[in-house]
Ligand SMILES: Cc1ncc(Cn2c(C)c(CCOP(=O)(O)OP(=O)(O)O)sc2=O)c(N)n1
């Protein structure tokens with residue numbers, strides 16, 4: 001007899017799933033008992049960290065990541081991290097244990113009441129199959145839904161007595177099922193886009209995370225060089241789709257209506273590829289576009305195309321479209337953009353390491369191809385000013401700004417990259433607390449992440465917003481007295497605290513040379529104990 005558990009796992013492993021990120025309760029034990037040899041279980045101590053690790057893993061591999069959570073309480077703890085995964089289009093397959101099928105209506109202890117409603121709208125698909133025999137097919141639907149554009153997280157709640165039931169005879173069809181979407185935009189769309197770009201007097205590219213997720217960075221470079229045009233990263237960047245030292249690179253667009261329009265002024269054609277139009281953040285009203293500017297929007301997500309407040313949108317795979325356009329658009333005849341000067345020389349200080357100096361030290365200490373998982377919300381522009389990112393997948397940031405992403409996602413990304421690429425987490429002393437338990441997983445599984453905590457003793461980004469909003473000194477802006485060395489060592493990760501450039505450089509050198517995780521707490525503001 002084939003059980004539902006055996007059939008379900010056959011579906012999951014047929015899609016290349018070999019790792020489960022989880023935190024179990026009694027409802028999950030029968031699913032885990034059916035887990036076949038060769039599948040690795042990675043335990044996180046809090047479901048927010050579990051989800052963040054799975055997100056980092058999926059963003060790094062591009063493939064699906066399997067998550068197993070405990071009923072409603074576990075799923076609820078993961079929801080904050082889901083706000084990022086849904087906007088980063090992470091193909092996460094969340095499974096949650098449900099109480100015994102016949103007792104759910106009574107709402108016995110550990111019942112996940114109305115389970116399919118719980119994670120919405122943060123998932124593409126959520127269900128609790130109507131019978132045990134439908135569980136393998138529902139798992140197949142979940143995986144295909146997560147992987148089909150626009151990719152995204154899905155959620156399946158399964159009563160724990162289902163797994164031992166006999167699977168139906170039709171489950172044998174499921175492991176070999178494939179679902180393939182259209183490979184690229186149609187001829188008419190590509191011709192219209194190529195014509196508009198070729199006819200532009202002063203085009204500009206605005207690139208989003210989907211370009212990096214599609215590993216299409218080189219195609220974006222080829223198109224920018226054909227057009228001899230500047231390139232911006234779309235506001236609220238969660239990935240880096242373009243080399244940061246390239247002559248065309250201009251930085252991340254500021255995340256307000258007025259500032260975006262100011263940066264696009266003078267350009268007659270704007271191609272936005274692989275990003276929503278736009279992920280504004282600060283409310284600074286202005287014209288959505290400068291007068292006379294035509295915005296062309298290329299996205300894999302119909303919802304992004306439909307909800308944009310301006311421009312003309314085309315829906316299709318972003319990477320292949322950029323490759324096709326780079327091959328179609330003729331050389332513009334404009335002078336190539338001149339090489340940019342190197343990063344600014346960062347200022348130093350006696351009793352702390354200012355952020356740009358720290359980022360320069362990290363750049364100089366990190367091996368080629370290092371992945372930077374960032375979550376220090378007041379220092380993003382400082383990082384970009386100093387960074388030298390060239391390869392796809394080199395930068396990850398929480399796609400909805402939901403904090404608690406940085407430390408866990410760094411662990412997940414390092415698990416994905418293995419020895420091929422090192423991962424450094426650059427996380428603020430505020431953000432670190434939301435996903436702090438990931439340090440335990442890094443220690444237990446010897447995941448060699450370099451964790452750098454930027455200690456300024458405050459919620460720096462909120463202080464910035466207080467200035468913008470004129471709210472003055474509100475409560476809840478400072479986070480004094482945190483000792484990340486003691487916290488880190490309490491979770492099993494060796495740590496050191498530094499407050500000058502020389503000690504920081506030495507600590508980073510040691511950390512990147514270590515064969516296990518290391519944490520470096522860096523004092524980045526004056527007067528911080
Ligand atoms: C889960 C969660 N809680 C609270 C916030 C609000 N928040 C908070 C609390 C920020 C401050 C983060 O401080 P930090 O120390 O990590 O970094 P900076 O000091 O560089 O801003 S930025 C921000 O949007 C959030 N985005 N996500």
Ligand SMILES: [Ca+2]
Nearest residue numbers: 428429430458
């Ligand atoms: Ca801070």
